[in-house]
Amino acid sequence: LGAVAALVRSVGSADFRLPHTGYSAPAGIPAGAVTAEDAELIAHLAAEGTVRMHLTLTPQKLPDVVSHNVIADLKGSENPEQVVVVSGHLDSWDLGTGAIDDGAGVAVAMEAAEILQKLHLRPKRTLRVIAWMDEETGGSGSQAYTKEHSSEFPHHVAAIESDAGAAHPLGFDIRMSNAAADLIRPVLNVLQSIGANAVENRPYPPGADIATMSENTVPALGILQDGRTYFDYHHSAADTLDKIVPEELRENAAAMAVMGYALASMKNPLPR
């Protein structure tokens, strides 16, 4: 339509004049996010007449480099070829240090395996910890995993991701058959004491990095965190470690460990 640039009002939920940025490439024209405060000012001025803006945008598109998913297996005792994925993503947006998005998810997935080790629990299936690379700019880590392992997806019993922060877990968003969901619900009773027993079976994948597995009928689960403050900090310079409440991080690790252990230990794999 002839637009020379695009600006979007930041969708972050805090009011500290921080631009909330994200993936944006509308039609190859320059694009930027403005803070909610500045968007309101622009709207106010636009209501009074023509607004002219001079944009100084300094994006850099650097060449791709080789990077890696980081994967560790806690080998199953009886059916090591059957895999339960517990995961978060290793990359983060560029402004902060990525504590809630998604250092927390990686920590929670690692801690799930650590908890089983500490408790000397050896599930019969393999618990696979994955720290996904490149969730933020296209999911090439997830694509690479799919390319290499899709033939094994029939034996991927389930995939869990934590990618909505480190706040108190409320339960799980899941995407699986109703028969499988019926087997998930009793597991959640274990988490009732920490209030993490909600479950919603949804028609979309509950995590970006496990979406391809989900599209290939692998039962998928995402921890559902209390999201009230998530977009206050998400993709901003303020996404730093101090935002994480240790007790809440531990609750998430407990939820991931309980669910991962159950899925890797139940009598039969979840029905597709």
Place this chain on the structure above:
Amino acid sequence: LGAVAALVRSVGSADFRLPHTGYSAPAGIPAGAVTAEDAELIAHLAAEGTVRMHLTLTPQKLPDVVSHNVIADLKGSENPEQVVVVSGHLDSWDLGTGAIDDGAGVAVAMEAAEILQKLHLRPKRTLRVIAWMDEETGGSGSQAYTKEHSSEFPHHVAAIESDAGAAHPLGFDIRMSNAAADLIRPVLNVLQSIGANAVENRPYPPGADIATMSENTVPALGILQDGRTYFDYHHSAADTLDKIVPEELRENAAAMAVMGYALASMKNPLPR
């Protein structure tokens, strides 16, 4: 002691990695504010060993320019030479637009006079609206006023300033004789319905721009606002108009108008 630079942990009360800046000139060495988040990181690293920092500071000290206090008198009907000052300060810190510090104070002082005009109330003493210049970097506006008007201070019945934001007013901090304070308290009964009737007589001036008047025994009053969010935004880029709740701004104007009118209309000037 040989320090080559000084960094201060920001004292702002929000956790959005915003450096909270203010007047700082320790011993002529470079000085800067770091966010609370980065201060915590530095402290953490310092506990582990020596921390080396490379500072890129870009302050500019520009030459002084001529600027002005803005003053308007609502002339008293009987004793125009007797003055009640209602005021805020016109300058602001450089990052935001200075809505809460102190556009709100200027608006409240102007509105106090406007309210009296609208209600056709003509006090017998002069109500003097002052928008002070240069509160932030040294108070030269206040000093200039003192230089020009100190001989009239014996007839300055009182000086009020609003410089703590636009949030709900709780009452007034005052600095005056106990005899004068006893005359203030009944006035506050008028403000009880909006919960703005608290009063504290303190040993220090209740406003930077009226400090010199206060030191010269002019009874001084500062509106005491609910300060719970003030330092979330103060001296940051987020000090913008959207932070002001119109109803709360109106409450402040009401408090300033009631107090200003009472002081300009009571039978005798407040005793020193």
